[in-house]
Amino acid sequence: MSRNVSRSEGADGDVDRFRRLLFTLGRLHSLRDPLARSCERMELTAPQIHALLWLGQDGALTMGELARRLGITEKTVTGVVDRLEREGHVQRERSPEDRRVIRCRLTASGSRLHRKLDRTVVQDMGRMLEHLDTTDRRALFRILEKLIASAEPKDRPHG
Secondary structure (H helix, E strand, O other): OOOOOOOOOOHHHHHHHHHHHHHHHHHOHHHHOOOHHHHHHHOOOHHHHHHHHHHHHHOOEEHHHHHHHHOOOHHHHHHHHHHHHHOOOEEEEEOOOOOOOEEEEEOHHHHHHHHHHHHHHHHHHHHHHOOOOHHHHHHHHHHHHHHHHHHOOOOOOOO
């Protein structure tokens, strides 16, 4: 006897539930972007703060790579970098190999701001993780690592 599996019990149901949970989480502003309070206090936009975090984490990036990391166009990233440069947090450098390539890097002021933002991120993440016991944390990390591994390009060299 075949049993009809309802949508809420099958793979489609899992996708629906996952989608609903992510949307619910997204509505909780403090969880969606823990840096929102920092944006207001520092009078910076979310893309500017995320740019500072990426540059502080990974070092100098091309304008194109920074745009991809922020999920914005290269035209839009120019405005983000313009303001950060005017405020003394970022500097642009032309590549000596290819003058068309422009890299952005943090200045000393930008590095100080990055350290401050990084401390905020660590504190906010710590508050989020406090709601999970050790077993749940291990499961969360295992799941995130599995999702990351599945999203990585298969032909990318490791190392």
